[in-house]
Amino acid sequence: MEGNTLDYFKRESDRELLRKRAEKLALQISGETDAQERDAGARDYVFFRLGPDVYGLETSVVKEVMIPEEIVAVPCTPDFHLGVLSVRGHLWAVIDLCVFLGTREGLTSENPGVVLLSGGESEFCIAVDEILGVSRIPEHSLKALPKADDRISGYCLGVTEDRKTVLDGAAFLSDESLVVNEFVGSDHM
Structure with missing residues (x-):
């Protein structure tokens, strides 16, 4: 049972880590898009x-x-x-x-x-x-x-x-x- 609980916490921390990475990448992509939109004119x-x-x-x-x-x-x-x-x-x-x-x-x-x-x-x-x-x-x-x-x-x-x-x-x-x-x-x- 302890092994299942540890696996659950590991998966939760992995999910959190992946969520943070995704947010960071989304910010980078939106920043690049803003720069491209500014350069379009x-x-x-x-x-x-x-x-x-x-x-x-x-x-x-x-x-x-x-x-x-x-x-x-x-x-x-x-x-x-x-x-x-x-x-x-x-x-x-x-x-x-x-x-x-x-x-x-x-x-x-x-x-x-x-x-x-x-x-x-x-x-x-x-x-x-x-x-x-x-x-x-x-x-x-x-x-x-x-x-x-x-x-x-x-x-x-x-x-x-x-x-x-x-x-x-x-x-x-x-x-x-x-x-x-x-x-x-x-x-x-």
Whole structure:
């Protein structure tokens, strides 16, 4: 009879131990689920520096980030067009975003990096002073900029808590004013 009583207590303590483990695992799983739900509204952005300012573009429009060997100037192009860059045999137009947006004179880096944007039929590079990396930002944490008459407000999705400006890459890719489509001479009428 004593053996049966001891077995009963052992089984009860085992049950209690298993119950506590199950509760602990349930808490871990629910904590992971909460973190996943919080991350569900977050997106990854490539951040870069233009002068003293930090900007970001959603990774869905960024094809590649690199430090180019050479950007070749092209005559008869707008002042925001720095030239072209060859990447694995494909020519990419390189845009100086500072000049295009009118935020300042131009790049400060002697050896700028480029962010290659691609979407639909449009693709080009944005020259940047420094590539900072990729960060995940929750959408709810972006604060809208007040509407202004400057050019940048049309391309801005918001500002992060640490004052990084998140730009709308799709808006750049669909902007016809970035397309250089002029012919010199009378052969192309």
